[in-house]
Amino acid sequence: MKAPLIKSFGFSRTLLAATTALGLFAANAQAADDTIKVGVLHSLSGTMAISETTLKDTVLMMIDEQNKKGGVLGKKLEAVVVDPASNWPLFAEKAAELLEKDKVSVVFGCWTSVSRKSVLPVFEKDNGLLFYPVQYEGEESSKNVFYTGAAPNQQAIPAVDYLMKDLKVKRWVLEGTDYVYPRTTNKILEAYLKAKGVAASDILINYTPFGFSDWQSEVSKIKAFGSAGKKTAVVSTINGDANVPFYKELGNEKISAEDIPVVAFSVGEEELSGVDTKPLLGHLAAWNYFESIKSPANSEFIKTWHTFIKNDKRTTNDPMEATYIGFNLWVKAVKKAGTTDTTKVIATLPGLETANLTGGSAKVLPNHHITKPVYIGEIRDDGQFDIVWQTKAEVAGDAWSDYLPGSKDLEADWVTLKCGNYNTKTKKCVGQTN
Amino acid sequence: MRTSSPLMTLLFGDFGSRVFYALLLAMLIVVPLLNLGVTETSALHLSTYTVTLLGKYLTYALMAVAVDLIWGYCGILSLGHTAFFALGGYAMGMYLMRQIGTRGVYGDPLLPDFMVFLNWKELPWYWLGFNHAAFALLMVLLAPGALAFCFGWLAFRSRVTGVYLSIITQALTYALMLAFFRNEMGFGGNNGLTDFKEILGFDIHLASTRIGLFVASGIALGLGYTACRAIAVSRAGRVVQAIRDAESRTRFIGYRVENYKMWLFTFSAVLSGIAGALYVPQVGIINPGEFGPINSIEVVIWVAVGGRNTLYGPVLGAFVVNFAKTYLTAALPEVWLYALGALFVVVTLFLPQGIVGLVKQLLEKRR
Amino acid sequence: MNTTAPTPAKRGADYFGMPYARLLKRRGSDAQPPELDTSHRTVLYLEDITVSFDGFKALNALTLYIDVGELRCIIGPNGAGKTTMMDVITGKTRPDHGSAWFGQTLDLLAMSEPEIVQAGIGRKFQRPTVFQNHTVFQNLELAMAGDKRVWTILFAKLGALQRERIEKVLETVGLKDQTSLLAGSLSHGQKQWLEIGMLLMQEPKLLLVDEPVAGMTPQETERTAELLLSLAGERSVVVVEHDMDFVRSIAKKVTVLHQGSVLAEGPIDEVQRNPQVVEVYLGE
């Protein structure tokens, strides 16, 4: 019984079988010539699906709209949607799949910092083009990535300025989820506050894990910290799911915005649509876009969105605007460059300008960040925001923070210096160059 | 040549193993050929993406074999085996981080980037030594091994069995996940370790390095498989299966059941650690998510889908489930979870012996 | 009752069910089986053993002695404590109170299950427990006396002498024709014999046999009786059984357990006439 079986699995046959099997993998989906492929790399399942699914829909909507206008360069756009399932290594794998197998011209995607960090080497190696639409911690500038969300100086610092000047806040709780965005933002804020003369004992920094749901102790800690006779505010970089129980606890503990206002950097209209907002009245959020901002472009956008998603109750939010800006910038760049070739598109992008949804314009800077206005809104009882403060002009995004010792000498400039990480002291470029 | 030598029996003693060795060898020859030997324009060319993907599957397969050794043969259902996988991965990741040197964004020769912006002044003691490949390799084996040994020593001596054991293994990996999420731990928190540049002096993004890693994973799988099989067919392997079938009886004929379990568990953990160490450079990131209890359950599912207590079944299972996942997340991104969930339900309900069992049944029927 | 000394159960709770001292003592002990001293012609001493589960006393100050080479039958109604007694002897259950010695020198309460087996006590369970997925031969091979440490067993090979011993036991229990069958495919009676065979492979000084003929055909029962009789003498055999006919066919001395302690002890005829025994068996 044994001998013939060994024979039957002789190498020639096995090799043939194996080759056929591998052929399945090798079958490259050759890009059809009449379309331009656009990759969408947002989690549709797992923990991040809550936030990212909306962005996938936004990109699909934008593609739809663009195709109605006749596409780009005479070709229709074709979306390639994949699901990295909130799994970070899978993000890298899916990025490689989009770039190497599907040969997409551009990718819109990622939400969390770790997903962006995970795909970064892939984009740099394959010379891909990624538009990243979420506010983030900065400390990065890649040739292949355009950051259309806010850098810390476009969100955190203006918000703190507002609290300090307009609300006369003297005592600060920096409450965040324990990951890189809050850590970095809080480091920057801590340095900034200290530079403004706030004593170390008036700053409380606290971290909780992802999805944290039992806020009783933390909130009572905040309450106790806030009862020292100085106006206290909470700067919240709490992420995602942990927000709802946090605000519920705040509401139940009757910590009102008049006593201890909470200004959040990750809570927008979409997050609030999952919360009963009555107890949150008056708490703050800092963004570069609010759905309630009145402008013709915004009304148009909201209308298109409602039609596309077939639901009048769906809200819009800041990362959606960032996606909108990123998409329009890419279309402009492709039209200007006359090709979808990534090297040429990347070279074309800096300096381009497109209208944002709030009446201003977004300009691509040499450091691959864009200019954005900063708004501070108070939560209304209908889950929307009242704008209580805004910057006079758009703020330029800063890749490297001036308030961190490691990065204050660093500069990103892909136009003249051709470097994302140039040390102005040593005059050297670290890492990727152009 | 004596074909009936114990070694030959060990290697080619059963049909499944022969198929396994043949396919593995074929893969190790064909894949590099199609990637490096065929021009990119050819239809036969295998992209580096595919090579990396296959390399990842190979490490998953090794992990599945390790889990099968303790579950299929000894009846220990560990729902925390990714803890060892991730530890091995972190050991490798730490080595790769140290290899970055001054090429990090802040150009610090000693500290990884995440330490620089968190204001760490010096390298924590547990990072020392990881700049040497040999030390890192030792840690790949030692870290998971030591943890498994301690855990096994505690758990098996006090006769924690069955469901209880499964659940505390889950607690173990869950606790580790939470711990590694903490930025204070010095392992990069949620972002983990990423942005690797080179391994053993080779650029990690080069196709040839990828092939090297792929081949290394294949060899590791082959050796790991052989070692597991050697254990399985030895008298110790029979003792282990005896423990699975009738633990009390085994104890009452004079075996120290806890020692057998402990050593087997430790060995399996070391194999998982090796799998993790090979996994990390291929996917390019290791973060605490790898400790996730859900991941552990998925590994168990690969084993079940392939067919446990066979060693080759889990290899098949790892490939089938992960290929399905890769394919479906791109082809049907909205509904792939239905398909995957249904696969698990159907396999457990209708294929208690997995795909391998089904094939066996069909072959027997034909005869 | 001795109230000052810690009861074994309390001591047992110190760490993983055994005190540190014992933990240390156990190192390497499975290589060298301890010496059995039966110079007083008694192989097993059970004195004042009490075991309770949730207040229910499964054993109540049980005292029992077994002589060298003796074949003793233990009978008693359900719940009399027969199986619990075996559990105590083999180290599976730790008593709340009392002492158990194997020969003059070995304190059973201080030994782990494998140690007790190595010392020479073999046990057959009530339900036949054999390794279903191993062949009959492999079952016996696994049970064979010898060094059972992991490393040794991993590289163990079967020598000619050992093969001979297995063949001999196969003959004794009458399973020669089933050598390479999977144990799971044996009949109920054959499994019982295989289990006895596995005990024999351990070369025990004391055999504990729990209900060996339950569910057997009359022919099988008869064969089992012969087998057990042939085993006594060389070693001590303790049989727990319900089947009075079977007990009568093999026993010289019978112990009757009732509610966890000894009700009567003596030759079978004498015991059967004991009015208390009659009441326990017939009155309920």
Next chain:
Amino acid sequence: MSKPLTSQPRRTRGWTVLFAGAAAALALLLGGLPAHADDAASATETEAVSAPAAADLAGILAAFAAADFSTKDQLISQLATLHDPRARPILQALLDGHLETRSSDGKVFIVEEYGDALKLTDPLTSTAAGDGKPDDFERIRSNNALRKTLKVAIAQLELADTDPAVRIAAVKQMRRDIDDSTVASLRAAFGSEQNPKVKHEIAVALALADLAATDVDARLAAVNALDGEAATDVYNALMPLLGDADGKGIETDPKVRAAVIAAVHHINLWRGFYQVLDTLFFGLSLGSVLVLSSIGLAITFGVMGVINMAHGELMMLGAYTAYVVQQLMPNHIGLSIAVAIPAAFLVSGLAGVAIERSIVRFLYGRPLETLLATFGLSLILQQLVRSIFSPLNRSVTTPEWMSGLWQINDLFSLTYNRLYIVIFTLLVFGALLLVMNRTSLGLKVRAVAQNRSMAKAMGVRTERIDALTFGLGSGIAGIAGVALSQLTNVGPNLGQSYIIDSFMVVVFGGVGNLWGTLISGMSLGIINKLLEPYAGAVFAKILVLVFLILFIQRRPKGLFPQKGRAAEGH
């Protein structure tokens, strides 16, 4: 301990009472006029520069429509000093967001939502002014600073309320923002106040104001008066006198400083005491959540031995049921919870029965395989919910009676939702205990669990019992989901975040023992909360897990193991 404070919303409904109160307020304010008038005069001097000249109510109201926030602030102050009984409801409406302007003519109304329409009240005449369409009106918005001003302004008017409780609340409200005008009205009220409790609160307020006096004796008297008070605002006021880290702002007089130190010390003693109580309560409430989420598992896993990885998803179904019920009855939020509980029990219970009949029953005796199958099922259920309800979180409104705080005294309060969840957990537990111990279903369930074949022989329809038991466990998971919907996100990931903890609780308590589950859940909750202040939230959880792992080593069968022969098996 004082009575719980009546909350703002309750009073808003009793407008008729307030009108009466406002009349009295007018009288009282006139009585306290001398002090006040000076004050108002000095205030108007500065305001006159920027504020629109609008002396009467109609003028102020008209000015509101186009005012920015700082102008609104001044308008509110003017309203409050008008001594017009009509001002009170206007301020309240503004605070509640019920003051709107009609786009067509800019006229201001107090509105009330009435289905799709608005019921209008003319604030000038306090009479009904017909209905309107929401689209025709624009709300006069307020912000944080404005709301604070509003509350203080209303409080000033409320100082003359007939209900002492309202007056106390008013004083406390005013204490939050003490300035010359509030001090003046407080002094006036102090003289005429008869109720000793209210008088005491006013005295505290005045003492707080005196802390800033230039006269040392006045300060000393104020500090001494405050010694023994424990309210947060007192603490807030005393603490800065001790100076911050750099010694800035420190009280200069040594006698006063000593008195402050003593007073703060007294408060700190009480704070420490209540902090312990707080922590224990936090522990109990966390424990209750753990118990709730694991008690269904104690049935399916503990009694039946089924490892149901979809247990979390059954909770999720319960939470979504709560959401759907609320969508169906948007006007009866309070009632919806009561309806949701049985509904969730049914939905999850039926889902459980379906799971048992279609999957689990084929896998009895293979517990580890049920784990795999139910894990697959949990993936399907999650995705199903994503497909039906979208991946976004759903908003479940907390009913009025469940939100807020039970202020037992100045330093100690319990949040209602946590309190109710503790009670609810105990109720569910008690009910389950009754079912298991006192009903024939419970008897049969236990019989089947202990000896299936014997139970079958005695005529128990074991298949039916299996399905019902699984349904019962699942139904309780659904109920737990309703409770969780009040605490956390209602989203597709709800179940996953609780599943591991649930298994830990059951195993720690001892499988098959309901009491064990209760005690283990509660003690894990308390241990966690005791550790949290020292170790931080994450590390506390890690410590608890490590503790659990070690505990299981020592007692492999949990806190309350099943004993006897049946539990051991061969």
